Amino acid sequence: MRIAQYFSTVGLLIGTIFFALSLTPSLIPRSDFVQGCISGVSFTAGYGVGVFLMWIWAFLQLPTGGERLQRVLGWVAGILCVLLALGFLLQATRWQNSVRTLMGMEEVTGMRPFTVALVAAAVFLLLVMLAKAFRRLFLFFTAKLEHRIPQRISTLLGLLAAFALFWILFNDVVLSAALHKVDHIYQQLDARIVPDMQEPTDPMKPGSPESLVRWKDMGHQGRRYLALAPTGKDIAEVTGTAKDPIRVYVGLNAADTPKERARLALEELKRVGGFERSTLILITPTGTGWVDPGAINSVEYLLRGDVSSVAAQYSYLPSPIALMTEDAYGRETARALFESIYGYWSNLPRESRPRLYLFGLSLGALNSDRSFDFYDIIDDPFDGALWAGPPFRSDTWRDVTADRDAGSPAWLPQFRGGAVVRFGNHFGGYQEGKVPWGNFRLAFLQHGSDPIVFFAPGAAYRRPAWMEKPRAPDVSPQLQWYPIVTMLQLAMDMHAGIAPMGFGHSYAPADYVHAWKSLTQPEGWSEADLEKLRKKLLTWNPR
DSSP, X not given: OGGGGTSOHHHHHHHHHHHHHHTSOOSSOOOHHHHHHHHHHHHHHHHHHHHHHHHHHHHTTOOOOOHHXXXXXXXXXXXXXXXXXXXXXXXXXXXXXXXXXXXXXXXXSOOOHHHHHHHHHHHHHHHHHHHHHHHHHHHHHHHHHTTTSOHHHHHHHHHHHHHHHHHIIIIIIIIHHHHXXXXXXXXXXXXXXXXXXXOOOOTTSTBSTTSSSBGGGSHHHHHHHHHTOOOHHHHHHHHSSOOOOEEEEEOGGGSSSHHHHHHHHHHHHHHTTGGGSSEEEEEEOOTTSOOOHHHHHHHHHHTTTOEEEEEEOXXXXXXXXXXXXXXXXXXXXXXXXXXXXXXXXTTSOTTTSOEEEEEEETHHHHHHHHTOOHHHHTTSOOSEEEEESOOTTOHHHHHHHHTOOTTOOTTSOBOGGGSSEEEEBTTBOTTOOSSOOOSSEEEEEOOTTOHHHHOOGGGGTSOOGGGSSSOOTTSOTTXXXXXXXXXXXXXXXXXXXXXXXXXXXXXXXHHHHHHHHHHHOOSSOOHHHHHHHHHHHHTOOOO
């Protein structure tokens, strides 16, 4: 076959196997384009494995057979590749529907095999061209050096030179230009002031003329967070009587350093009476500065408005980009805000100070976890924390999950009987502790289908623990583990997967109601009242 002159036959065969396996279900439903991207990357990974195996074969000087045998094997491999790809493409719709059905989504009538194959082929060719360009650069540098220095040293230096050139082109040219463009776009979005979100006139509201924080310096997400808060009147429609909850937000432009913004947040919180409420929540927002309204609205309703909350922005970029470019800055900001708020709170009289809780979603959960260590609070612990959708890099989540009690599943573990840490979702969890939940409480809210939580680089070579039986009810029973392929599927799920509310990385108000109620134990809530609250939050529209 002429194609064998340009591509490795073994590489194409293994690549096709990877392509076929990538069509099987993962955690999140996929569009045709996203499926094509996953399949293209998987095909390339399999092709690379095949090329590497053939290199090992040649290095060991093992027999390769004659030209005729290779030609016959090429034809056989080609036919197998076509049959394998077609067979799996025809089942792709059924596999996708196995995930969509679990999430209550409408079934798709058919994935377009041509679209998936075309996108996959384009991705494969692009990546192979880059690999071949790298190889040519490597050979070029090696050839220039081998006449002057020993061959092995010239090979090593040639490899390093090719890596260096590719890294400079990617990091300093392509990636830098892309990040600069993204930064410009999100900076403009952050500065935008929506006409129907006017500066508050109440002197006790953050952002008002009397406030220590100017309205224009709060950022787009901060202004939304403050403007769309429920009033005491809104809450009273469900609870009977309520106060106006207090919210404080300090934007990225309000001060130059994290410590200055933390000090500003503390002073503003004191000014508006935040420490005079029964409960205070210290929020670490996501990368864009967003605070999930379902998370904070739910606890404000449950506590009948007798709650204050404070947050400080550390970025206006999406969380994956913020994690990549501003990881240390997010941690520094969360740490500064915790030290400021906790330092003041811990010096208040214990009998009159508010209960103090931490909250974070996604990257906010990661940075909230990093904002303190137990040596900071061991003499005077705060009351607890709720961390929703914690990224797999979260140290506390990872350690507790790894050391979970025997017999508890990785997607809803129990840890030391539930005395301090408990996990939950809409399938239960918080009430299942074997021992009473103590005064200091850590609660994790996580869906079994959340790839942000359950991605792990180790999925490339071992079966993740959350895939063992019994599985989470929102994970397809047809999801199987395949080396390398499953890791690539989960990576794409993290960045391109969109699940309906209540699944994946999309947490519903009802999830938060369940979590906050278990954590804070508000009085006077019957199941009928809670159902009324869930419906209210689901249709919440402050307009």
